[in-house]
Amino acid sequence: MEFLRLPREQNILTKPLYEEVFPEDKGAFSDYYYQEVAPESAIYAARQAREDICSMVHLNPTRLLWNGEQITIPYIVAVATRKELRHRGLMRSLLDMIFRDLEAEGVPFAFLMPIDEAIYKPFGFERTWSWQWEEHVLCGETGGDRKYVAAASLSDGELASFADRVNRTLSRRFELFTERSLSYYRRLEKEQRASGGELQILLEGGKPAAAVQTAREAYPPMMCRIMNREAYERHLRSASDTPFRHAYVCEVV
Numbered sequence: 001m002e003f004l005r006l007p008r009e010q011n012i013l014t015k016p017l018y019e020e021v022f023p024e025d026k027g028a029f030s031d032y033y034y035q036e037v038a039p040e041s042a043i044y045a046a047r048q049a050r051e052d053i054c055s056m057v058h059l060n061p062t063r064l065l066w067n068g069e070q071i072t073i074p075y076i077v078a079v080a081t082r083k084e085l086r087h088r089g090l091m092r093s094l095l096d097m098i099f100r101d102l103e104a105e106g107v108p109f110a111f112l113m114p115i116d117e118a119i120y121k122p123f124g125f126e127r128t129w130s131w132q133w134e135e136h137v138l139c140g141e142t143g144g145d146r147k148y149v150a151a152a153s154l155s156d157g158e159l160a161s162f163a164d165r166v167n168r169t170l171s172r173r174f175e176l177f178t179e180r181s182l183s184y185y186r187r188l189e190k191e192q193r194a195s196g197g198e199l200q201i202l203l204e205g206g207k208p209a210a211a212v213q214t215a216r217e218a219y220p221p222m223m224c225r226i227m228n229r230e231a232y233e234r235h236l237r238s239a240s241d242t243p244f245r246h247a248y249v250c251e252v253v
Contacts, residue, residue: 001054002047003093003094005044006043012039013045015038017055021081021082032191032193033194036190041061042074044059044098046093056080057091058077059075059098060076061073062178063178063184066175066176067235070179071108073107099227106231108228108231108234109227111224112224123225126224127223128223146202146204146209149200151188151189151200151201158208163185164180197215198214199214
């Protein structure tokens with residue numbers, strides 16, 4: 001069995017395992033994910049042959065703002081092992097490799113959305129914050145009539161300006177949050193279409209006030225693991241600061 005970080009051009013080789021373990025995503029969402037997200041991911045895999053992927057972990061780069069500083073943090077997704085090979089230590093070997101690499105690279109922390117928190121606690125992950133949505137981030141700040149429109153109807157300039165306003169509003173409330181941008185919202189449009197939904201923008205007085213996803217689930221709390229403590233502590237405002245106390249992270253899978 002070979003354990004490695006796949007070259008980016010080989011990331012597509014994990015699609016059969018993805019669709020085997022996550023059959024509910026097969027089709028539109030899987031196609032979206034492997035066209036838009038997976039090509040930029042760091043994918044760690046265990047394989048018996050070049051195209052025989054047995055186990056995998058995807059690290060999707062997520063752009064955050066932490067006390068005003070832009071950083072990129074890995075969002076761990078698609079943690080999967082072929083059914084007949086589970087409970088043989090493949091995932092532990094992959095996670096150990098990932099932890100070593102991220103510590104060496106000076107990555108402050110990584111986060112994931114667990115199916116079951118008990119699975120990840122033995123690996124040092126802890127519950128941090130509940131998943132939140134930005135639906136009412138700016139509601140009431142503009143005033144006037146309210147209506148929803150498809151995000152696709154907004155120009156790039158309008159959506160980019162809205163993203164800047166959301167970032168400014170979030171920065172007044174949170175120390176750590178996912179940075180909004182034109183590319184963030186355009187990709188979210190694609191993710192929503194692949195999920196059978198739509199990204200809508202709430203207009204108040206003719207101005208964008210909030211983003212709403214029509215296809216959304218009740219997600220569990222996020223879990224985080226500090227990877228490089230020195231790098232993590234450099235971002236704290238004080239030595240007594242509580243990890244992830246003022247965090248708001250919402251990112252497209």
